[in-house]
Amino acid sequence: MNCEVCQLKELEVESFEIREVLRCILHTIVFHRALGLIRPKDIDLELFEITYVQCGEIEVEKKIDEKIEQYISWIEKHPNKKNQICVSFYEVKSKQPSWFTNKIERSYWEQWYINLNVLQPSKSPIGKSHHAKLVMDPGEASEERNSRRTQLEQSLQEVLFQIIKFVNEKKDHVPPINDGVIYCPFEITTPSSSDSTFGMDMIKRMLHSGHPSMLG
Amino acid sequence: MSSSQNRSGSNSESAKAEQIIFEFFAKSLHIILESRTPFMSSRNFSGDQMVCSSSSSSSSSSSVRPRDKWFNLALRECPAALESFDIGRRSSLEPLVVNVVLVASPFATDQIGKRELIRNFSGGWSSDQDEMGCESKNEQIIERWIVQYDNRKVRESATTTSSRRSSSSNSKLQVMYKKATLLLRSLFVMVRLLPAYKIFRELNSSGQIFKFKLVPRVPSIVEPFTRREEAEMQRFAFTPVETLCGRLCLSVLYRSLSDVSCEHSTPMSPTFITDYVGSPLADPLKRFPSLPLSYGSPPLLPFQRRHSWSFDRYKASPPPSVSCSPSPTHSDLHGALVSNPCSRRLPPHPCDIPTGRRKECYVEECQDFSPPCSPSGAIHAVTRGITRTESAPVRIPAPSFQSKQNNVVAPSPNLKLSRHASLKPVRSSGVVESGGALEKFLYGREDFRRNSGVRLSSNSSPRISFSRSSSRSFQDDFDDNDFPCPFDVEDDDITDRSSRPGSYDQRGDIPEPTHEPSGSYPKKSQDAAVGALVSMLKKAPPLRQDVSITEVSWNNNNSNNNKPARGQEAAAASITASGLALASKTTADALEELRSYKEMKNVLLSQSAMDTSSVNTTTT
Known part of the structure; x- marks a missing residue:
């Protein structure tokens, strides 16, 4: 099965924004792949004037929150890095059972890459001395913060549009709707889940290659 | 495949497809309307034009309906979705168009709020804006959704891979259904991302009154956009869904709204307040028809505010006086009161200006000054406050503010500081607190309650300003257990307000003796009682006249003329009724007066009996 991949636009976020941004993106993706009978739930972001939609399944919410927490705690240990979160949708196919293998195989049909550039919370512009920072007008600082926030809001909105466009353009690879299945099974891969040099290398390679088809 | 398809009741594939198409139309419409129809709330101006009812749209039942x-x-x-979508009449070949229209409320003659919002739209207001006289046309299409089934391009052998894979038409149907489902999912997300949703959210979430509303319309005749309009709008077309013999298309034209969040809510708030407090002044007239009410008379405000939510007021009542309405923020008022430069710039009293002019005047002022601390609003408030101190039973909590109060209230000669000075000492001396104290002084407790509410809502960031903490700080000032949250006032107005406005009205009318009736009535007296009393007092003839009439009739019981007898009755009634007011003049006094009149009358009568016929008696 062909695996469609969507690389989402990179977002520059501060660590305190990660949770909202990721929730918004992850839920929006999963909502588009929750093709069973759902009762959508509108969620207004607190940091941004954006409303996103959840599919209303508690397990999904739990799973997403869990992964986000994992990712955030990893980020705390590895600050100021560009990194990716991957959402992979798969179908479960059980292989022909043999003597030693009674495996359930995952067949991935779609992957979404969320690209985040996590900024240091108190990031001082390069070239500015400590003095210069002190001189800086607090109003100016807040203005800067506001403009950055506005920019992130716009970018986040763009990412959501990107999701919608992708969902619209690529429909054929989506497996048929099965009765009783609320959402397509998915997994969320964060850097933390492969917290090793090897894992990091893998992620870096994925970043550069853009279309990692090794999971497909 | 979904079981719903099996329930379509038709055996033929095309019938199934048709039903899917039909349901797709219905669902799309439902999604759009649901996210564009603000809940019908008492806080929204024109409830009659709301398509959706709040009760139904806000509650989501847990049961699964067939649809x-x-x-x-x-x-x-969202019943409107189904109503607008005329199931019987519409053919699926007809495109379905939903216009989402931003409509300025017809009574919003000043267009500040609208402008503030609209200027953020790339396209600006429509050309109708120029026609100020035709306010109903103050509207703008901010979104146009088009759902259509395009069967011109018949694509028999489907080009998609999945269709190729499955040859049976049933599986084609399944694919079509799946794609339609996907499309509706993204539509659902999309409607929440577009700028109009921010307005929808704003209209729903905040307790403010807006001068515009969001109305989704399903027009039967669609006026195409002009080229210019279309150029101003952005377009998003969802990828069409291939069906057995056509394509399901869904697209939206929308205006972009740049940065609504930081701009539009802030400057609008004061605008809303203008209407919020000021507009309604007519109801008291209905209640007490006998009272010559002066528009712009501040004591009436407590009455109106409650009604300002209702729509009919705007149709029925002559716009009373915007000038006395603008409710400044708390701090504004305080600033205006404390800083003399502001208070010196008092505008003419509302009553002196014709209504229309006043309105304009206020609008101009609003535009001149930056709203959040608009001096104009504060000035008006000062006017109101001063006028109010003349008549309303205010409490002066802070003797320490007397100097300031005197400055401020200088124009008002009737201020009675001494009467209230004993009431409550102010505990804190903070700036805000003192502002509160001043306000209390100027408005009286009840009115202050309102004004604090107003202040909260007119704050620049409504959501934060509604927080109870801000109201609580004032509450502490009062030491009153029953001091509610600003917006709770609405409810207890109904039971509580009766005594207050009644007494205000009396005051506005009858300058001196009315203190006593209002005082003698229990606090919880009914509107009716107060009203009745007021009208009785109003109708009651002066004491002297009464007595003379009575005198005459008593002495002419034998005569044929009935008029004096009637007069006597009326007079007697009025005397007893207005006994409260007359109580100060003792019965002894009255009797004495009566006696003297009697004597005079007797003399006159004897004279007339001697000179002429008894006809003369009637003329006396």
Whole structure:
């Protein structure tokens, strides 16, 4: 099965924004792949004037929150890095059972890459001395913060549009709707889940290659 | 495949497809309307034009309705969606157009709020804006959704891979259904991302009154956009869904709204308040028809505010006086009161200016000054405050503010500081607190309550300003257990307000003796009682006249003329009724007066009996 991949636009976020941004993106993706009978739930972001939609399944919410927490705690240990979160949708196919293998195989049909550039919370512009920072007008600082926030809001909105466009353009690879299945099974891969040099290398390679088809 | 399809009741594939198409139309419409129809709330101006009822759209029942199963998407109930979508009449070949229109409320003659919002739209207001006289046309299409079934391009052998894979038409149907489901999912997300949703959210979430509303319309005749309009709008077309013999298309034209969040809510708030407090002044007239009410008389405000929510007021009542309405923020008022430069710039008293002019005047002022601390609003408030101190039973909590108060209230000669000075000492001396104290002084407790509410709502960031903490700080000042949250006032107005406005009215009318009636009535007296008393007092002839009439009739019981007898009755009634007011003049006094009149009358009578016929008696 062909695996469609969507690389989402990179977002520059501060660590305190990660949770909202990721929730918004992850839920929006999963909502588009929750093709069973759902009762959508509108969620207004607190940091941004954006409303996103959840599919209303508690397990999904739990799973997403869990992964986000994992990712955030990893980020705390590895600050100021560009990194990716991957959402992979798969179908479960059980292989022909043999003597030693009674495996359930995952067949991935779609992957979404969320690209985040996590900024240091108190990031001082390069070239500015400590003095210069002190001189800086607090109003100016807040203005800067506001403009950055506005920019992130716009970018986040763009990412959501990107999701919608992708969902619209690529429909054929989506497996048929099965009765009783609320959402397509998915997994969320964060850097933390492969917290090793090897894992990091893998992620870096994925970043550069853009279309990692090794999971497909 | 979804079971819903099996329930379509038709055996033929095309009938199934047709039903899917039909349901797709219905669902799309439902999704759009649901996210564009603000809940009908008492806080929204024109409830009659709301398509959706709040009760239904806000509550989501847990049970699954048959329609929910279509495309596996359970939506909140929105009857309007189905009403506008005339099931019987519409053919699926007809495109379905939904215009989402931003309509300025017809009574919003000043267009500040609208402008503030609209200027953020790339396209600006429509050309109708120029026609100020035709306010109903102050509207703008901010979104146009088009759902259509395009069967011109018949694509028999489907080009998509999945269609190629499955040859049976049943599986084609399944694919079509799946794609339609996907499309509706993204539509659902999309409607929440577009700028109009921010307005929808704003209209729903905040307790403010807006001068515009969001109205989704399903027009039967669609006026195409002009080229210019279309150029101003952005377009998003969802990828069409291939069906057995056509394509399901969904697209939206929308205006972009740049940065609504930081701009539009802030400057609008004061605008809303203008109407919020000021407009309604007519109801007291209905209640007490006998009272010559002066528009712009501040004591009436407590009455109106409650009614300012209702729509009919705007149709029925002559716009009373915007000038006395603008409710400044608390700090504004305080600033205006404390800083003399502001208070010196008092505008003419509302009553002196014709209504229309006043309105204009205020609008101009509003535009001149930056709203959040608009001096104009504060000035008006000062006017109101001063006028109010003349008549209303105010409490002066802070003797320490007397100097300031005197400055401020200088124009008002009737201020009675001494009467209230003993009431409550102010505990804190903070700036805000003192502002509160001043306000209390100027408005009286009840009115202050309102004004604090107003202040909260007119704050620049409504959501934060509604927080109870801000109201609580004032509450502490009062030491009153029953001091409610600003917006709770609405409810207890109904039971509580009766005594206050009644007494205000009396005051506005009858300058001196009315203190006593209002005082003698229990606090919880009914509107009716107060009203009756007021009208009785109003009708009651002066004491002297009464007595003379009575005198005459008593002495002419034998005469044929009935008029004096009637007069006597009326007079007697009025005397007893207005006994409260007359109580100060003792019965002894009255009797004495009566006696003297009697004597005079006797003399006159004897004279007339001697000179002429008894006809003369009637003329006396």
